[in-house]
Amino acid sequence: MEHAELDALLTPQAMALLDELDPVETTNDVARVVSRLRAAGHGPDLVSAVVGQSRLRHRATAKFGEFAGRMLFTKAGLEQATRMSVSAHHAGRFARAGLTSVADLGCGIGGDSLAFAALGLRVLSVDADDVTAALAAYNLRPFGDAVEVRHGTAEETNVDDVDAVWLDPARRTTGHSETRRVSADDYSPNLDWTFALAARKPAGIKLGPAHDRDALPEGCEAQWISVDGSTVELVVWSGALAREGVGRAALVIRGDAAHEITAPEDTADEPVRELGSFIHEPEGSVIRARLIGDVARALEAGPVAEQIAYLTGDADRRSPFATTFRVREVLPADPKPLAKALKERGIGTLEIKKRGVDIDPAEFRKKLKLSGKAKATLFVTRIGGRRTAILADRME
Template sequence: MDAAILSKLLSSDGWALLSALPPYDERDAMKTVTTLRAKGVAADLAAAVVTQSRLRARARVKFGDFADGMLFTADGLEQATRLVVAALHARRYLEAGITAVADLTCGIGADSLAFAGTGLRVVATDLDECTAAIALWNLRHFPEAEVRHADGLALDLRAESIEGVYADPARRVRDGSGGRSRRIFDPHAYEPPLDAVWALRETVPAVGIKVGPGIAHDGLPDDAETQWVSVNGDVVEAGLWFGPLAPDGPGRSALVLRTFTDDDGKEHTLSRTVRGADVEPDVGGIGQYLYEPDGAVIRAGLVGAAAAELGGRLVDPTIAYITTDDAADLPPARPADPAGAQAPIATGYRVLDTMPFGLKRLKAYLRTRNVGRITIKKRGTAVVPEQLRKQLVLTGTEEATIVLTRVAGNQQVLVVEPLGAA
């Protein structure tokens, strides 16, 4: 988005036009642009408001109803922290006794929204002028937040009385033609580079850095807590927390968040933190139950700790599936009383049958049981679920869930039933 289009969007006419659009529907997008053009709306403004409507619809997953009062860029929304996670970031600073935070790479302002919303004084910076202007708009209701078009690394943290630093370095880069963006996996290629950000802890010890969840364990700083975060089963980020922002000390941890809406329409968020040194798990044969640890637990390298908690063993030394002979005592994903309830660290299944993997054998097994709809889970196998589904050619009326994995080094099929299923 360029400055001219942003100026038009933020004009009273542009904002009224955007606010008056119906809920976004991809099938009607071109028709909406045509209708706006027929009413005399400039082509660039018509395209911009429809684009914002599309981005707002996508943003509701991260921001809920707040999305309706915000502006976005595609890349900014892609990297923006979910509001439920940003609120937990803010809590770290508050619990550390910090009152002023510098958000060095604020993007569209997602984390700064949470910081300012909890009463923290925020100095938010971004190198891109339009992105900084969008952050300024998104933070317009918070006098605690100051947004600058500037290089955050150039801030004089002591002179600004900054007590805590936060950064979410850019992890995407566009190709030379300005088209599609691609993800950056090398932390040294982040913008700004990871080394430059965590060096700031020499000036301000309380430093937090959001990084991609695919960051390798090798090379992680010894004095940081590295925490992987999942929301409803999706691993959304990893964070490096230094100094007073890591009150439990350095090491690896996993934060599991599960949201649900109760019968009264109220949304709740359950959480559970798994931390500490991993333990060497036992390995053994398939029991009556199978558990798949949450992705944050797996990324944090804490599968052994999860197996110990569940009282189980791995099905294979290299596979993150845990099996038990008795049902583990996991909290429900939708408790009747959310107060004090924790999020489950794994998803459980009852094992109904096992067999060596073979297309002909599996097809016969499923047809005999009149299976027509199948859920395929996999780990440690090259089988492509969509290709396998086509090869099975199922026409029955029943449903089934199968797990394709290695058991003691051999390819196996586990027929399972999700715990809690009727």
């Protein structure tokens, strides 16, 4: 979003048009609405701004629910924003720690600041990009004086007057639309500065879930978070925001339910087991936090092979930290005989999961030439040094 588009958007006329539009979801919707608005005499900047925002609001519903219809976005800002369900958990931690004010350094479009303010915290929201800061100010306007939005960098912001800080270092190149990831050495603010601030001020630091574990600061809590099956982030907590005795945590959110497993450090794995009646697929946050061993013990299971994060056992057990499948049989892993076996079983819908093998599930599925009305899950993995295909059914 350029400044001309922002200026066109932040007008009563643009806001009225935006509220009147039906959801703009497809390319055909865009063409239809643009033609109608231009024919009505609206200028190109105004039309571009309004139609673009309508489309972004539709996409934002997945992260912000009903709040999306009252917010403004950039494409990059929406992609990088924290889901509201996750932000609520972050804000709750600040509140439970007895903190009353927070500086959101690198606030983006204001998603986390919204959650902080909703719980009654006084918020200082700062972003280095002026357009993004303007959108954050719009999104946070319902909270009045409880939120102050500034255009500036994290490094130049005085945080002496707040109880804690929330940092979301930029992990992508600057821009409002197409951006690319950068290495950890190029984060902004840089991680040396970020971790130094966290050492002297209670802090939550949002990082990518694949961040190098060896580069995490000592004495902090590392919490990995999964939402509806996707591992979305790692948060490093320090000071009063870090829980005593917790070094590793995996938070699993599915719909409105949330479950967490914690430990002082990485937990020991269970021994490898022969394939049993069930396969359990641990949540990504559990795998990243290296808490698979605790989940395995609760399920009376063990890994199918060394360095393979599938668990197996004969006990019909469930866990919020893993998805369970009932094993049908082991089939040939080669596509040609496997395709024949699946055809004989009438399987036309196949979910393919893989670990420890170099296959592209989409390309592998094409080779199977599936047909039929039955459905199943296929695990392709390496057991005993051999590629193995396991047919299974997802347990509800």
